[in-house]
Amino acid sequence: MEQSIKQEIKLKGIPASPGIATGPVFLFRKHEPIIPIRSIAADEVEPEIERLRNAVARSKKELTKVFEFAEQKLGTEQSKIFEAQLLILEDVVLFDVVYKRLKRERKNAEHILKDEMEKYHQLMMASKDEFARERADDLLDVQNRILRNLEEQKLISKIEGSHVIISHNLAAADTLIFSRNDVLAYVTELGGATSHMALLARALKIPAIVGIHQLSSLVQTEDQIVIDGYSGTVVLHPSPETLLFYEKKKTQHLAFEEALSTLRDFPAETLDGHRIKLAANVELEEEFEFIKMQGAEGIGLYRTESLLIGKEVFPSEEEQFEVYHHIAESVFPNHAIIRTFDIGGDKFMTQAMKENNPFLGWRGIRVMLDKPQIFLDQLRAILRASRLKNLALMLPMVTSIKEVQLSKQLIAQAKDDLRAQKIPFDENLRLGVMIEVPAAAVIADHLAREVSFLSIGTNDLIQYLLAVDRGNDIVSDLFQEFHPAVIRFLRRIIERGKQEHAWVGMCGQMAGDPLATILLVGLGLDEFSVVPTVLPEIKKIIRSIHFTEAQHVAERVLAMQSEDEIKAFLKHLMKHKFPDIPIG
Amino acid sequence: MIEHELTIRNRAGLHTRPAAAIVKLAAKFQSEFIIEKDSFQINGKSIIGVMTLAAEQGSTLIVRFDGPDEQEAYQAMAELFESGFGEPI
Numbered sequence: 001m002e003q004s005i006k007q008e009i010k011l012k013g014i015p016a017s018p019g020i021a022t023g024p025v026f027l028f029r030k031h032e033p034i035i036p037i038r039s040i041a042a043d044e045v046e047p048e049i050e051r052l053r054n055a056v057a058r059s060k061k062e063l064t065k066v067f068e069f070a071e072q073k074l075g076t077e078q079s080k081i082f083e084a085q086l087l088i089l090e091d092v093v094l095f096d097v098v099y100k101r102l103k104r105e106r107k108n109a110e111h112i113l114k115d116e117m118e119k120y121h122q123l124m125m126a127s128k129d130e131f132a133r134e135r136a137d138d139l140l141d142v143q144n145r146i147l148r149n150l151e152e153q154k155l156i157s158k159i160e161g162s163h164v165i166i167s168h169n170l171a172a173a174d175t176l177i178f179s180r181n182d183v184l185a186y187v188t189e190l191g192g193a194t195s196h197m198a199l200l201a202r203a204l205k206i207p208a209i210v211g212i213h214q215l216s217s218l219v220q221t222e223d224q225i226v227i228d229g230y231s232g233t234v235v236l237h238p239s240p241e242t243l244l245f246y247e248k249k250k251t252q253h254l255a256f257e258e259a260l261s262t263l264r265d266f267p268a269e270t271l272d273g274h275r276i277k278l279a280a281n282v283e284l285e286e287e288f289e290f291i292k293m294q295g296a297e298g299i300g301l302y303r304t305e306s307l308l309i310g311k312e313v314f315p316s317e318e319e320q321f322e323v324y325h326h327i328a329e330s331v332f333p334n335h336a337i338i339r340t341f342d343i344g345g346d347k348f349m350t351q352a353m354k355e356n357n358p359f360l361g362w363r364g365i366r367v368m369l370d371k372p373q374i375f376l377d378q379l380r381a382i383l384r385a386s387r388l389k390n391l392a393l394m395l396p397m398v399t400s401i402k403e404v405q406l407s408k409q410l411i412a413q414a415k416d417d418l419r420a421q422k423i424p425f426d427e428n429l430r431l432g433v434m435i436e437v438p439a440a441a442v443i444a445d446h447l448a449r450e451v452s453f454l455s456i457g458t459n460d461l462i463q464y465l466l467a468v469d470r471g472n473d474i475v476s477d478l479f480q481e482f483h484p485a486v487i488r489f490l491r492r493i494i495e496r497g498k499q500e501h502a503w504v505g506m507c508g509q510m511a512g513d514p515l516a517t518i519l520l521v522g523l524g525l526d527e528f529s530v531v532p533t534v535l536p537e538i539k540k541i542i543r544s545i546h547f548t549e550a551q552h553v554a555e556r557v558l559a560m561q562s563e564d565e566i567k568a569f570l571k572h573l574m575k576h577k578f579p580d581i582p583i584g
Numbered sequence: 585m586i587e588h589e590l591t592i593r594n595r596a597g598l599h600t601r602p603a604a605a606i607v608k609l610a611a612k613f614q615s616e617f618i619i620e621k622d623s624f625q626i627n628g629k630s631i632i633g634v635m636t637l638a639a640e641q642g643s644t645l646i647v648r649f650d651g652p653d654e655q656e657a658y659q660a661m662a663e664l665f666e667s668g669f670g671e672p673i
Contacts, residue, residue, distance in 0.1 A: 084600045084601075084631070087604055087631040088631055088632055093627045093630030093633060094630060094632050120632050120633070123636040124636055127636075127638040132638050135599075135635050138600070139632070139635070313595075313599055314596075316672045
């Protein structure tokens with residue numbers, strides 16, 4: 001067989017849905033029409049109007065299908081976006097003007113339609129209301145759909161054979177439509193683990209990775225690719241050895257998962273009796289049963305942002321209460337840590353706000369303290385759900401004591417409200433903060449005096465500490481979890497936190513990296529909160545080592561001067577002790 | 585022609601779902617329906633127009649009905665606004 005030999009390329013993204021897949025790529029480029037302006041003759045006006053009517057009718061047919069499919073798969077609430085888009089297609093006022101202008105100006109339908117819809121789009125984009133800007137996206141979606149149909153291009157929804165879908169971004173409608181085909185995996189350049197696509201992929205049990213920037217410039221349709229949804233790794237043009245490695249990893253995972261399930265009811269305790277708390281990071285209610293199966297001791301991080309997916313408005317106190325109450329009941333007698341809305345940064349809110357530097361901008365607790373009404377709704381909902389005394393509350397993106405104190409004032413206010421209304425709640429609801437900004441790490445001892453626990457968010461912490469945007473290809477290899485500065489920082493946070501009698505956990509990606517487990521145990525971490533898929537592996541490692549040995553490993557690593565040295569040392573250790581556990 | 589003021593009562597304000605409800609209701613009547621906010625006028629029978637209105641809870645809209653069933657149309661619309669579009673108030 002003739003085939004040019006291409007260099008193997010390995011890329012790292014954010015794991016969004018677990019599983020391993022190997023196969024050919026299907027590169028999906030969202031239609032970005034270039035609109036020509038063309039004059040038309042008098043006798044062409046009627047055919048042009050007819051052409052537009054047909055395109056609108058076809059768009060309506062497509063959207064109706066998407067709407068029905070979404071209602072089935074996602075429920076009425078989340079399918080509302082598509083219903084509104086359908087109404088736009090039926091907008092008499094809009095199309096009256098478009099048809100009138102077409103007759104008068106005698107220009108092609110694409111130009112007139114785009115020009116007219118653009119006016120509304122600009123009005124929405126100019127609005128101070130952040131939801132108006134989201135509506136503007138809906139409008140653009142409809143516009144592009146009609147324009148595509150004017151060119152009579154078929155929606156690429158039928159692809160021959162099994163493929164890995166690669167795209168810059170996948171809208172909800174596209175993900176759903178693709179899922180009718182034989183999709184092996186989804187990979188997108190944009191998006192967090194909470195994107196629409198990620199949510200759907202998990203529900204459909206299809207492996208997915210998000211946040212691999214520039215990927216579509218590196219691949220072509222039918223290129224071979226490997227997707228590792230456990231670690232977030234993508235391998236382009238895999239060599240026969242790589243293919244074999246992942247084939248093995250896939251089989252191993254299945255066999256190992258079966259073997260590990262026997263560990264489910266045992267605690268995460270070292271051979272010499274040092275007890276670690278092993279909890280799960282959770283986004284969806286559907287995952288609650290799964291984490292129990294995986295043997296988690298409760299939830300170490302519940303990301304409430306998932307309540308905002310597909311919504312235009314913040315969920316009411318009542319809606320939130322239902323969810324938090326369900327969490328508390330389903331993990332009982334274990335605990336669940338609920339993190340307040342962490343919006344901004346790479347999440348959808350600021351995409352519309354267009355900050356120059358969102359990671360240094362308006363996000364996390366900063367947003368919540370500026371929007372006390374939204375914050376209070378959430379605090380009341382969490383408090384009301386705390387009756388079983390097994391919930392805790394965590395604040396994201398904290399950088400100062402003042403933010404914690406202001407939050408505590410609002411919590412006190414929420415408690416007063418509830419007392420006045422005679423609504424029961426946990427008077428001693430524990431409060432914790434995320435340590436994900438270097439400033440918070442430096443004042444960890446002060447913060448620890450204000451709260452009951454600290455939870456280290458490694459993804460952001462490393463990014464801020466090393467001044468590396470891991471989405472930036474030029475420097476992404478400088479994003480090093482095992483950089484000596486990171487390890488020293490972790491040591492400092494854990495020590496300072498514990499000195500002030502707060503327990504210290506970790507809910508970032510590093511906590512779920514088997515290569516880091518022994519080191520983190522040795523550094524004295526009290527709690528690991530990991531994605532449910534890796535939980536059994538981490539438990540197996542913890543149950544097979546001595547705490548004293550782990551402390552010794554940590555001491556040795558702290559003396560090392562480069563990430564290469566540290567990783568080589570840990571890899572050697574893991575290969576020797578745990579040959580069954582696949583490592584990155 | 586009749587003209588009245590109506591207030592947005594639901595907490596979330598005039599987002600897509602209420603906009604759709606307004607447009608659907610207006611379509612049931614023959615009368616022309618204009619909504620004015622901050623001297624900006626839109627046709628209340630057009631979803632794309634209503635979607636451009638940024639109206640928070642508590643803000644006031646001027647509504648104008650003109651046609652044979654203007655009274656009934658206004659009554660129905662006033663009820664819809666009064667109910668907070670069936671959303672939390």
